[in-house]
Amino acid sequence: MLLLPLAQSVAGEANPASASGALIKREFRELLELDDKVHDEVDVWIRSNAKLTAKQVGIDPGSLDLQVRNRLSKVGEAYKAFLNRHSGHVRARLAYGSYFSDINEIDKAMVQWKKALELAPKNPVAWNNIGKAYGKQGRIAEALRHFGKAAELAPKEALYYRNLATLIFSYPDEAARYYLIDRSQIVPKSLELFKKARSIDPENFTLATDAALAQLGTQPLDAKAAFAAWNAALAIAPSSVEAEGVRIHLARIHAHLGQADAARAQLAKVHETQYIELKADILKSLDPPPTAKP
Secondary structure (H helix, E strand, O other): OOOOOOOOOOOOOOOOOOHHHHHHHHHHHHHHHHHHHHHHHHHHHHHHHHHHHHOOOOOOHHHHHHHHHHHHHHHHHHHHHHHHHOOOOHHHHHHHHHHHHHOOOHHHHHHHHHHHHHHOOOOHHHHHHHHHHHHHOOOHHHHHHHHHHHHHHOOOOHHHHHHHHHHHHHOHHHHHHHHOOOHHHHHHHHHHHHHHHHHHOOOOHHHHHHHHHHHOOOOOOOHHHHHHHHHHHHHOOOOHHHHHHHHHHHHHHHHHOOOHHHHHHHHOOOOOHHHHHHHHHHHHHHOOOOOOOO
């Protein structure tokens, strides 16, 4: 489940048309630029060390984590200083919370997001982010309530429907209790929310694959709908890697249905090395066991 980018203006901040408002706006923009710059640096460190570790010359994870935290602390200090001057800046509260979430300090993230919600009770980003935190904490009912409120406040934002659909699908028992419905109604409810999300953002490949995975939860399997969902994802796959991953799923469905030739046809188009074992496993399942000699 993702956090929404901080792109909207909200109540409780200085008027950007005023001189002081323009100054605060520029200061906040510079703060976000610093955040992006530092995170880019850290990402480079992590990727570079992964390559060095593969050659047995990388630094140990503990030392790298300390370096990362020290570098990121500069961003945290900048957010703290900005909010000491502009305590009512909602987007800064949201961004500061995301900073804490990135370093897995969820309780501190929640403090910032709840302050943002106090300042702007109708801000869907705050509701969504708090929902994400509750989900991490295993407080599923609260997560469902917050994701639902975010979707209610921003009905044209696909992310909120996706987050809600994913949570419902992932925690069917908790969702059934929360909505006071039978467990058999959970997958259809999740699929309906995915459908709403896809109608808003039809070119989002990750969303399409999430919806297709949920389609596999139907009991009994609705093969026609499953094929349609995965083929829809295949049509918008951004690269051969993603496309071949989709073909693995299509082959599995064909194999499950006993359609060996169709499964092999999908697998014949899979060449990426990361799928070699999966491809071999599916092909093996298609071969009938050897007949025992009398």
